[in-house]
Amino acid sequence: MTEKKMPDFRAYVVIERQDARNIWTDVGVGFLHGDGAGLNIMLDALPTGGKLVLRPFVNEGRHEPTAPTN
Numbered sequence: 001m002t003e004k005k006m007p008d009f010r011a012y013v014v015i016e017r018q019d020a021r022n023i024w025t026d027v028g029v030g031f032l033h034g035d036g037a038g039l040n041i042m043l044d045a046l047p048t049g050g051k052l053v054l055r056p057f058v059n060e061g062r063h064e065p066t067a068p069t070n
Helices: none
Strands: 011-013 025-032 041-042 052-056
Touching: 011 041, 025 052
Parallel strands: none
Antiparallel strands: 011 025, 011 052, 025 041
């Protein structure tokens, strides 16, 4: 049986707000190609504002990076 590969990235849509913290919504994952020359992105939703952010997917007991503060 083949083992499922964990994603390399999480995909977020970031809604930038003037008077408060930005809103980061998890919309999918990204997998690096075996040769490192690209990646596949699998989305559960599409960004309407044109901005998609990929952050490293952290697993195995490590903490996921938090969204930067403004």
